[in-house]
Amino acid sequence: MKRSLVSAAAVLLLAGCSGSGGEPAPQQGAGGSPAKVTLEWWHLSTAEPLKSLWARRAEQFEAKYPHVTIEATVLENEAYKAKLTTLTQSGKAPDVFASWGGGVLQQQIDAGLVKDISGDVSAVLPTFTPAALSAYQVDGKTYGLPTDIGLVGFWYNKKLFEQAGITQPPATWSAFLDDVKKLKAAGVTPIALAGKEKWPGHYYWAYLAMRIAGLDALKQAAVDHDFTKPDFVAAGQQVKALADLQPFQKGFLGAAYSTPDGQSATVSNGKAAMELMGQWAPSVQTSSGKGLGEDLGFFPFPAVEGGKGQAGDAFGGGGGLTVGADAPKEAVDFVTFMTEMGNHSEAVGSGGVLPVLKGEESAVKDPNLKQVATLLASAVGYQLYLDQAYPPAVGQQVNDSVAELIAGTKTPEEVGADITEVAKSEG
Template identity: 60%
Template structure:
């Protein structure tokens, strides 16, 4: 991830200093911790991935509102693009010093940081805050009965598509099977429309296809077994590579996709948002990033459908792939950092975050703020899911996750076979 991933997120109006002070006081009590009255100046180092609108405007506004209510606290926010963030965090983790607050997708990456003694256990200090969020959004950050991060977004990956392009190509309804999906790709190409946009340079967007295909072919049991045995050479994973190669052989992606980023100018999101490609396989943040990257977005012309089933596969279409986005605290973070995270998703800010069209709700009851049909579909699919798989580049230790991304990118680029992908990932996993 990804997203990982997940640069995402209309404009959050600044909360007045008076309102912020009242909200902060109540949150302080809810968290059972706080530092607004602790005396001396406190600086909170916050490293995030809010490089696109609306989050790159939202987050500084929230930070300033908090500072206005807590004059002794300074929030120092640094935003990095996804891949730069991952690289920076890898280096910081190796150095033994992480920021006070940093974005996390949970899974094996977070577990490695926890095992290194770098992350604060939030089970007790943030108990009041954690009780306000939905249980499913906490799962990626829980290990051995303890919680190590506070979620701010929770969702899943699916296909976002241009309804007008589908109509022009004669596609009357989204595909329900992989065979139908491939047929729709052919119809789009025949209509002179680029079927799929892909940020090949970032690699993780391509991994989504392999992961979902493995889930659809082998089922959740195959994913769970691979995680236990570190063996990705089974029929589900090899089959995933074979089916992905079927797609690649149709040449469905935009010109220059291998050098395109996800959210960069002319990249994956921009191509879909500008109407230059019919669809992308991406998380719930896709429409917001498409609008930011292209300057317009699809609006009512955008639809959503889940990853299709594979004929003969063991997985269900209700098994979902995705993850949460949260914030973890460095071991030495000041107590004010917990209070700030509570402020970040208080009822007013959470409503604005969800209403912005870029975040999915994590606070109990906040789903009422969803208005977009596609995002409501995402929420519904999550609520009725029969299985959940975290992003593969986050579910496993960093070296394994990177190998997944690298190997799948090589397959898409014609430099690896379906069997070699599984062998390479297995080798990386067994060497940990």
């Protein structure tokens, strides 16, 4: 997923959709030439380098297919999620739109909004890595192609760590809490958090649930809709233990993620030592702040002593492109064009995305992103973001409840009970 990430750009109301709408475009126009086609494309790449790269890619596609015009709508993360909810309820979909897979995609499939492109893309499916492709395949059918994959981890300021006497990143949760205390003692704000947007905070509870309860427990919770089990409560208790240390920047509850005074910029400008964020963090830090350059480091989420989860289990997601159920064939052509080796490897080389195609690894240039790619390649298990793995209402409750836990207005037990209540109503 690339969960992007800066300011909202143009928002196109569903009622005014101007793409192919409800009927496929005719194959030919007057004189046997291809009929004019307008493709409506929604994506989330509001930050460089992808913002400009994707715009250029659309222009290249239009040059290759002169009868096609692409109208792009670029939305930041939360605005896009809200539009997807409206989309599912409306029964209409853009021709091409960004997807994270998981529970949201399943709902769109159930609503008949997404095209099964299995036959159209069968020739290129073997070129993708299984992990990247899996989020867009349901019951043996393919409903999209991946453009990115990654994982969440801690991005940190090496100088601030040194200032606090921390010589190496923590490998365990107890060591992590100790380092938070060391940073505070050195007068350094340990962590930046976008409390206003909520989804960044859910990373802490999700990762701790993975480390303490294990991946199988999270998968089982999707079946039995029960988040009140002791290991989930224990995850909440550890989030509370962190929050009780008051590790976040002043005003974090009202902070956004990618604004000039938000989470990313706070780290980028040296005002906090670290943030827990996905693989896109370096590019957003550069867009929203000064950037840390060689002082930026990365370490995976620590292991929890005595936990059932594997330290090598990764948490994250990626991004992909799905095709609206009524879109013309040119929409599938565009999706395959975006994921061709040459085109996609350029995006990888720019640092905007990580490899989704077999053999792309050499295109990763940034040393921190190489570390992320290596961790992904060796991951024992993989868990999609909980606010995307589960049905949207359940995912939103996870975000809301964890935000309240961090704010001190909800207990670990209440977090589990509230998520369970919504999960059972949805199940």
